Amino acid sequence: MPAPRKYSDELRERAVRMVEETLKESPGLSHKRVCTQVGDQLGIPGATLRNWFRNGVAGARSPRAVEVTEDPVARITALEREVRELRRANAILKSASAFFAAELDRPSTR
Structure with a gap:
């Protein structure tokens, strides 16, 4: 195996x-x-x-x-789709980092 x-x-x-x-x-x-x-x-x-x-x-x-792509329009469409996905992922990561940064700034109750 x-x-x-x-x-x-x-x-x-x-x-x-x-x-x-x-x-x-x-x-x-x-x-x-x-x-x-x-x-x-x-x-x-x-x-x-x-x-x-x-x-x-x-x-x-x-x-x-x-x-070699025969259709440049299809290539541009695929790249635009990828850009949208990456921007959405970046927005999610920014939101998560802001959330966790706020958690670290809060005084602890211990």
Whole structure:
């Protein structure tokens, strides 16, 4: 019986996609450095992420595969949807941090 996987397939795909996007944005960086940076952000060892990137773990793609979208309107729509989700998540996190900060400021009854 194989050992259970430590990282989900979704996380693997997201990490490889982040590495690919970072390399597209700044092509002067080495893939090793980008993997280390993205790995630090996601809590994944850089060497592990480099292996995923080299092997094209995300959907059996070859590393550095460029996705060409036929319909730019669909791409913009998907990005706008993602922006809405991220803004909503940020609003929730801001509300939660304000709530807990207020809890810390209240005098204790002990």
